[in-house]
Amino acid sequence: MKILEVKDYQQMSNKAAEYIIEKVIRFPSIKLGLATGGTPIGTYKKLIEDHQKNGTSYRRVTTFNLDEYIGLSEENKNSYRYYMNENLFNHIDIEKSRTFIPRGDVDDIQKESLYYEDLIAKHSGIDLQVLGIGSNGHIGFNEPGTLFESSTHIVNLAPSTIQANARFFNRVKEVPTKAITMGIATIMKSKEILLLISGEEKRETLFRLLNGDVNIGFPASVLKNHPFVTIIADEAAVKDIKIPR
Numbered sequence: 001m002k003i004l005e006v007k008d009y010q011q012m013s014n015k016a017a018e019y020i021i022e023k024v025i026r027f028p029s030i031k032l033g034l035a036t037g038g039t040p041i042g043t044y045k046k047l048i049e050d051h052q053k054n055g056t057s058y059r060r061v062t063t064f065n066l067d068e069y070i071g072l073s074e075e076n077k078n079s080y081r082y083y084m085n086e087n088l089f090n091h092i093d094i095e096k097s098r099t100f101i102p103r104g105d106v107d108d109i110q111k112e113s114l115y116y117e118d119l120i121a122k123h124s125g126i127d128l129q130v131l132g133i134g135s136n137g138h139i140g141f142n143e144p145g146t147l148f149e150s151s152t153h154i155v156n157l158a159p160s161t162i163q164a165n166a167r168f169f170n171r172v173k174e175v176p177t178k179a180i181t182m183g184i185a186t187i188m189k190s191k192e193i194l195l196l197i198s199g200e201e202k203r204e205t206l207f208r209l210l211n212g213d214v215n216i217g218f219p220a221s222v223l224k225n226h227p228f229v230t231i232i233a234d235e236a237a238v239k240d241i242k243i244p245r
């Protein structure tokens with residue numbers, strides 16, 4: 001894993017956006033894996049700014065999002081489809097028909113999981129997957145204990161994840177308790193991974209990632225088995241952590 005240390009959230013967002021833009025310019029038909037949550041919002045802002053200023057085009061780009069809450073329709077303001085439209089897709093020239101997010105509001109979620117996994121495979125996989133990380137080490141919505149062999153599946157969200165995500169809802173009771181997520185094996189099949197970590201509250205998470213062993217109790221540890229992972233972490237997250245070189 002390669003680690004790029006930057007000053008703060010803004011610098012992390014700038015660097016991540018530069019990283020993505022460079023790939024999109026070099027490979028206009030790139031397949032990007034995208035994340036939601038608070039972490040990538042600044043990165044998406046920079047992508048929009050660059051698109052408006054420099055005209056970087058996403059016309060031929062295909063995107064696959066990691067996850068979606070079960071029970072929320074695409075129009076629901078807390079759905080990840082709504083988030084992606086609002087924070088990125090509505091402001092760049094991407095073809096909406098090439099932006100894929102698992103559906104959380106269909107009757108047969110099991111079928112949707114198989115369909116989504118198959119869809120990614122049919123597109124020959126993801127070239128660059130952007131990831132955030134939960135405090136408990138979750139990637140996508142793969143909570144501790146998820147098998148590394150897992151493909152797209154349904155999960156029960158950990159109480160700590162529900163608490164952490166309650167800030168986006170009016171009340172904690174409104175946070176869905178289940179989600180559909182790419183599995184760990186799905187994520188690991190991506191050719192390259194860009195992991196973003198910011199803030200003091202993620203310091204222990206980063207410490208465990210860098211210094212702990214690979215085990216299913218801390219899902220992100222699997223990334224140590226991937227040949228091309230770049231972490232962009234800010235000072236608040238990295239502070240006092242000895243980075244193994």
Ligand SMILES: O=P(O)(O)OC[C@H]1O[C@](O)(CO)[C@@H](O)[C@@H]1O
Pocket residue numbers: 035036037038039040131132133134135139140141161165
């Ligand atoms: O970026 P945040 O809001 O800290 O969330 C971290 C991770 O948790 C999730 O929001 C899921 O809980 C992921 O989508 C995200 O990568």
